[in-house]
Amino acid sequence: MTQESFQFELVEEVDEDLKELKILLSCCQCPGNRRRLELAICEFEVTLRAKRTWAWFPLKSYxxxxxxxxxxxxxxxxxxxxxxxxxxxxxxxxxxxxxxxxxxxxxxxxxxxxxxxxxxxxxxxxxxxxxxxxxxxxxxxxxxxxxxxKVYDPRHGYCAWPDLAAGSKRKPFKYREDAPDGGLMDFLEGEYEKYEGYDGFRYDIGKAMEQVHRCEPVSGFLD
CATH class of the missing domain: 2.60.40.790 (Immunoglobulin-like)
Structure with a gap:
């Protein structure tokens, strides 16, 4: 299947969904449900218009x-x-x-x-x-x-953004109120798996994980 035919099928699929939503709206009597259907129709109309737009030009500067x-x-x-x-x-x-x-x-x-x-x-x-x-x-x-x-961080308020997007780089540690350690252990485990093959760095992460288990402060992370 070519990219053009695949795009055409997507447009047809969204178009059919939009028709069904409009039929439901014509039969709906409850004001609350009508409002939800109207919002859904607006979203589908934007999606359909975007899929019908074959050529997009980026805005690279801002x-x-x-x-x-x-x-x-x-x-x-x-x-x-x-x-x-x-x-x-x-x-x-x-x-x-x-x-x-x-x-x-x-x-x-x-x-x-x-x-x-x-x-x-x-x-x-x-x-x-x-x-x-x-x-x-x-x-x-x-x-x-x-x-x-911005999301308000319970410990540090509205944090600074060194860049708009992380890209392929690691995103900053995000504190979690629902975790006993603030989510630090999950963060370190993810970093440990990511750097497979870099023994020196994995050793440092493993050492930090042990410190978290022992409730000891970890260098480089704010309390």
Whole structure:
């Protein structure tokens, strides 16, 4: 199966799901259920539109702020000409615990008048977790602002982000209130398995794990 035929099948599948949801909505009487169906239809319409968009152009440059310690919100500023005049349905952003997916349709650049560009920015493995329900996207003038609400750490507050995404690098240790050791042992075990073959580093991690078992302080980790 070619990539094009696979994409076509995905579009057909989502289109059928959307039709079923609209039939359910027409039969539904309960206001609460109608609202949930309307939200689901909106999500499916965005998904269908994204799958029907065959060519995406990345927005590689942006400015960001709020990455410093104690700042609760990270703001990403993307330069997009005429963003403030685009319809609401042409700008959409999906937020997950450690990722976001920004889509912008029908952007006309001054350098290429008359041509509509569709832009997409997908960032996965964010440096730290965010609260999806409190994140937002806003278009003002020639800018699109993506606002990421940091997760409040019970010990350290709103932590600093050394970078937006971790990429292939290790993400910072995340303290867990529900674990007796704050999740440190699980973190060290994951690191131990990851560095198989690096005996010196695995020895250091194993030593740190023993210290955690004995409730001794581990060098390099804040209390």
């Amino acid at each position: 400015e960001w702020s709020g990455f410093e310690y104690e700042s609760p919100v990270i703001t990403l500023d993307f330069h997009v000409p005429g963003a403030g005049t685009l319809p609401n349905e042409d700008i959409h952003c999906d937020f997950r615990t450690d990722s976001f997916d920004l889509k912008i349709w029908n952007v006309e650049w001054p350098e290429d008048p008359g041509v509509k560009y569709h832009h997409r920015v997908r960032k996965t493995r964010l440096m730290r977790d965010i609260e999806p329900q409190r994140c937002s996207v806003e278009a003002v003038g020639h800018h699109v602002y993506v606002k990421l609400q």
